[in-house]
Amino acid sequence: MTIHRRLLSGVAPRILWMLMGLLALLIAAPYFIDKYALSVLILILYFAYVGQAWNIMMGFAGELSLGHALYAGLGGYVAAGLFTHYGLGPWAGVFAAAAAAALAGAIVGYLGFRFSLAGVYFALLTIAFGEFTRIAFDHLDWFGGSAGLFLKVDVAPNPFDLRGGPVLFYYVILALAAAAFVLSRLLLESRLGRYWLAIREDAEAAQAVGVPVLRYKLMAVMISAALTSLAGVWNAFYYNNLFPETAFGIGRSIEITLAPIIGGLGTLFGPIVGAVVLTGMGEAFTSLGDTLGIPGIKQIFYGLALLIIVMYRPAGIWPWLSERLGLGERPR
Amino acid sequence: MTSDFLLALAQAITKGLLTGMVYGLMALGLSVIFGVMRVVNFAHGEMMIVGMYLAWAGFEYFQVSPLVSLPLIAVLFFFMGYALQRGLISPFIGRPEHQQFLLLLGVALILVNVCLAVVGPDSHGIQLDSQFDSYEVGPLVLDAVRLHAAIGAIVIAGLLWLFFTRTRIGKSIRAAADNNMGALVVGLNVRRLYAVTFGVGAACVGAAGALMITIIPVTPSLAAEYTLLAFIIVIVGGLGSMTGALAGGLLIGVSEAVAGLLADPSLKSMFSFGLLILVLLLRPQGLLGKRGT
Numbered sequence: 001m002t003i004h005r006r007l008l009s010g011v012a013p014r015i016l017w018m019l020m021g022l023l024a025l026l027i028a029a030p031y032f033i034d035k036y037a038l039s040v041l042i043l044i045l046y047f048a049y050v051g052q053a054w055n056i057m058m059g060f061a062g063e064l065s066l067g068h069a070l071y072a073g074l075g076g077y078v079a080a081g082l083f084t085h086y087g088l089g090p091w092a093g094v095f096a097a098a099a100a101a102a103l104a105g106a107i108v109g110y111l112g113f114r115f116s117l118a119g120v121y122f123a124l125l126t127i128a129f130g131e132f133t134r135i136a137f138d139h140l141d142w143f144g145g146s147a148g149l150f151l152k153v154d155v156a157p158n159p160f161d162l163r164g165g166p167v168l169f170y171y172v173i174l175a176l177a178a179a180a181f182v183l184s185r186l187l188l189e190s191r192l193g194r195y196w197l198a199i200r201e202d203a204e205a206a207q208a209v210g211v212p213v214l215r216y217k218l219m220a221v222m223i224s225a226a227l228t229s230l231a232g233v234w235n236a237f238y239y240n241n242l243f244p245e246t247a248f249g250i251g252r253s254i255e256i257t258l259a260p261i262i263g264g265l266g267t268l269f270g271p272i273v274g275a276v277v278l279t280g281m282g283e284a285f286t287s288l289g290d291t292l293g294i295p296g297i298k299q300i301f302y303g304l305a306l307l308i309i310v311m312y313r314p315a316g317i318w319p320w321l322s323e324r325l326g327l328g329e330r331p332r
Numbered sequence: 333m334t335s336d337f338l339l340a341l342a343q344a345i346t347k348g349l350l351t352g353m354v355y356g357l358m359a360l361g362l363s364v365i366f367g368v369m370r371v372v373n374f375a376h377g378e379m380m381i382v383g384m385y386l387a388w389a390g391f392e393y394f395q396v397s398p399l400v401s402l403p404l405i406a407v408l409f410f411f412m413g414y415a416l417q418r419g420l421i422s423p424f425i426g427r428p429e430h431q432q433f434l435l436l437l438g439v440a441l442i443l444v445n446v447c448l449a450v451v452g453p454d455s456h457g458i459q460l461d462s463q464f465d466s467y468e469v470g471p472l473v474l475d476a477v478r479l480h481a482a483i484g485a486i487v488i489a490g491l492l493w494l495f496f497t498r499t500r501i502g503k504s505i506r507a508a509a510d511n512n513m514g515a516l517v518v519g520l521n522v523r524r525l526y527a528v529t530f531g532v533g534a535a536c537v538g539a540a541g542a543l544m545i546t547i548i549p550v551t552p553s554l555a556a557e558y559t560l561l562a563f564i565i566v567i568v569g570g571l572g573s574m575t576g577a578l579a580g581g582l583l584i585g586v587s588e589a590v591a592g593l594l595a596d597p598s599l600k601s602m603f604s605f606g607l608l609i610l611v612l613l614l615r616p617q618g619l620l621g622k623r624g625t
Contacts, residue, residue, distance in 0.1 A: 053353060064430055115613050118374050119429050124563055126423035128608045131560065135602040146598075171582075254437065261434055295452065303441030307420070310434045314427065 004188045007182065008018075015327065026174055030167045038166055042238075044279045045173040045189070046231065051259035051271030052180040053227035058257070059266035060184075060193060060219035062200030064119065067108070067126030068228050069252035070133055071101040075229025076236035076247055077143050080151055082238035083140070083237075089161040090233055097224040097233050104129075105225030109218045127250060144242070151240040162237040169238045176230060177272075184268055187223075196220055262309055264316025273318040281305050339471055344589040346472055352585020353482040354543045356578035357489060357557065359565035361536030364492075367572030368509040368529040369425050371432055375440035377558030379534060383541020384550040385410065385447055391458045391545075398458065402542040406488075406535040413534025417527040425526065443534050444555045457549030468570060481543040488539050489578060495532070496574070507574075561601075564608045568619025579620055583607075 006018070030038060050072065057063050078100045079093035108129050112122045138146040157164040162172070162174045187193045198206040207213045236242050246252060263274025281302060289298035313320055352446045373379075383405055390401040420439070424432050465476035496502040508515035508525050515522050544550075561584065566572075569580025584604055591600040611618065 058430065064433075066433070111609075111613055115616065117612060117616055121567075121612060121616055123429065123433075124567060125609065125612050127560070128564070128605045128612070132602060132609065133603040135599065135605070138598060139596070250560065257430070258434075263432055265430065294449050296448035299441050299445040300449065301436045303445065306434060306438035306441065309421075310431055310438065311420070314431050 003186065007185060009189070018201070019113070023178060030170055035166070038170060038278060040283055042166065042170050042173060043282075044275045045170075045177045046235070047275035047279060048226055048272045049173060049177040049180050050231045050256045051263070051275055052177070052184055053224050053231065054256050055260040055265065055271050056187065056227070057220050057224035059260060059270070060188065060196040060200065061217055062196075063109075063112075063217060063220065063222075064123040064210060065126045066123045066250070067130035067219075067253050068130075068224075068256045069248050069250070070104055070126070070130040071225040072204040072235065072252065072256070073130075073133065073137070073242075073244075073247035074101050074104055075232030076242055077137065077149065077232075078229075079233040080149055080236040080242055080286075081143055081210045084149065084151060090237055091160065091162070091197070094230060094233050097229045101229030101232070102222040102226040104133075105221040106218060109221035113214050113217050122280065127253070130248055130250065130253055134244045137244035137248060146244060149242040151237065153240050162234075169234065173234055177235065180227060181268060181272070183227075188268070192216065192219065221296030258306075260316075262306075262316060264318035267316070267318050267322075269322065270316050270318040273321065274316070277309075277317060337404055338436040340593060341590070343472060345586050346474060347478065348586035349582055349590030350474070350478040350482040350585070351547065351589070352582035353485040353560065354547065355565055355585050355588040356581025357485040357563045358537050358540035358544070359577040359581050360489060360492065360574060361540070363566045363569070363572055363574060364536065365530055365533035366566070367574075368505055369526050371421060371425060371561075372436075372563075373533070374433055374436035374559060376537060376562045377555040377560070378440040378443035379409070379537045380541045380544070380558045380562075381447060381550055381552065381555045382443055383538035384545040384554075385451060385456070385541075386455050386491040386538075387542035387545045388458055388550060389482045391584060392456070394614070397460065398542045398546050399480065402484065402539055405542050409532040409538030410534075410535040414527045414531035416534070417530035421530065422523065422526065433617070440555070440559070444552050447555075448552045451552075453552060455549040455551040458545060460546060471594070477546045481546050484543050485540065488536070489574075492536065493574070502530060505532075519539070532538070534616045557601075561604070562602050567608055567618060568611045570618025573618060573621045576618050576620035580618070583619075 005173040007188070026041075029041060033041070044138050050068070054065065056066050057065055073096075075097035078091045078097040079098070082093040082096060083090060090206070108126060112125050117125055137143055143149050153163075155163050157168070159168055184256065186195075195206070195211050198209075198211055199213055199216060236247075259274030259278055260271040261274070262277060264270030282298075285298040285301040285305075288301065310318065358376070358380055361379075362373050365371060365373050385403050386405050386408070387398040389398040390404075391398060416439070420435065421432075424435055460477060462476040462480070467474045467476060467479060475559050494502075496506055504515070504520050505525050505528065507518075508520060508522050512522065515525075565580040566577050567580075568583060569576030569578070584607070587603050587607060590601045591597075591603040595603075
């Protein structure tokens with residue numbers, strides 16, 4: 001099958017038109033929305049993108065990672081380090097970043113799968129590697145240590161070095177999110193994707209019919225890690241600073257997992273829907289918290305919302321929503 | 333090696349053992365809950381700091397020593413845990429891990445931020461009269477508060493052991509953990525046993541919080557740290573094993589204290605996470621866990 005047919009086969013023209021319309025709308029958005037709305041849209045696209053990357057590992061291959069901040073952090077630090085010390089722009093540095101993250105993913109995955117850690121145990125291993133790296137980076141002076149790594153901001157806008165305003169970063173993250181969506185679809189419709197689903201449903205049965213389970217699980221982790229590292233690079237250049245505490249912290253790992261779990265694991269639209277819902281909630285609760293003036297109230301509402309969603313829609317919002325809308329993307 | 337260094341090392345190890353007993357009690361709660369119903373309590377550290385805040389508030393506003401308020405806190409936590417299991421967690425038993433994770437993450441966010449909203453972000457500690465007392469055992473000096481906390485933890489762990497080996501309900505819980513179907517067949521009310529288990533696990537961590545506040549001050553940011561610490565301890569000792577949780581607590585307590593002495597104190601949790609990775613890879617059932625559980 002050609003790539004083109006693999007991408008489009010079985011997709012109703014109606015859905016295709018809707019997607020094209022959405023993309024056109026998003027491309028035009030910076031011309032008619034204000035700065036605040038643009039920053040919210042940027043957040044949504046960022047979470048949709050990292051969610052899509054995480055979903056490849058958990059939603060497709062069925063391996064729960066609670067340490068994805070490791071890959072985002074490594075990506076950000078490698079690209080930012082190369083830029084700060086050698087003036088190497090992120091468009092080149094991103095290759096080093098992705099390679100570093102894929103290598104880290106290969107190590108975590110190999111150790112975990114080789115010693116057949118599953119479920120909670122594997123998840124705890126990923127947390128441990130993330131935290132271990134966080135503390136290590138506190139003591140790596142080349143990367144600024146615990147005092148943080150800061151990117152030069154007093155330079156002329158230069159898209160080749162990813163220096164510029166929010167609109168530049170908006171288009172970059174939009175392109176990433178769209179590409180990750182298409183890539184996920186392609187992967188899912190390929191032999192690789194089918195192997196992942198087989199492994200996720202029953203790894204022993206897959207092994208028995210001749211699927212090289214270890215190799216395909218490793219590919220899932222490495223692809224997911226490399227994609228996640230791109231978000232880390234984007235993040236580092238968007239915010240212009242990196243601290244081990246936030247870049248590798250468990251909080252970063254958790255926020256990466258939320259959009260796909262809330263939206264619907266293993267679905268293509270789940271991470272996007274989850275990102276819209278979570279970011280919308282976050283913004284609404286922030287303004288509510290500012291009005292009430294009580295510290296922590298935002299997070300209390302956020303926690304309550306998570307509870308309600310997981311209690312009433314444990315499989316995620318999108319599978320239920322798409323059924324309601326008659327679009328019918330089921331979790332695979 | 334000078335004798336000064338050896339003495340400092342012995343001192344650090346003793347201090348680590350005493351703190352480690354309290355760590356062990358905290359982890360015991362996590363281990364009991366996981367061992368019986370296979371749910372990882374991602375809100376464990378958050379429950380711990382709630383216990384610390386309650387004991388602090390009791391001392392600050394009512395001049396009640398944490399060692400006196402501890403039984404009250406434990407009972408309160410038992411009922412909170414019982415209700416939490418009945419109301420929220422029960423339908424999630426046997427569900428995929430990521431759903432349990434999300435549920436307890438919601439609980440954790442609410443608990444820690446209620447603390448933040450009520451008490452604020454500043455750190456709060458208590459000054460007991462015995463703050464600066466110490467006992468001398470040969471050349472070693474033991475802080476009185478640390479020793480009292482460790483003794484408290486040992487007593488509570490002993491009571492828990494009696495509960496699980498001597499009482500009918502404790503034995504029923506172990507039976508349900510061993511063989512869920514069998515327990516249902518002989519007519520045990522497994523749903524209620526699960527709720528009691530969560531209550532007992534919560535009581536452990538609440539009691540550990542009341543002991544811990546005598547050693548270090550509490551801030552909301554400690555919560556995530558304690559959750560991770562409890563994970564490390566139970567994995568190192570053996571998830572689901574009671575003696576394993578206590579032994580893991582001692583080991584991590586000592587490793588933290590010795591790392592603080594030999595290397596940069598900020599590296600101490602790197603030692604713990606390194607230990608966790610080694611144990612996960614080489615002996616995933618934990619040092620004292622049984623294979624296949």
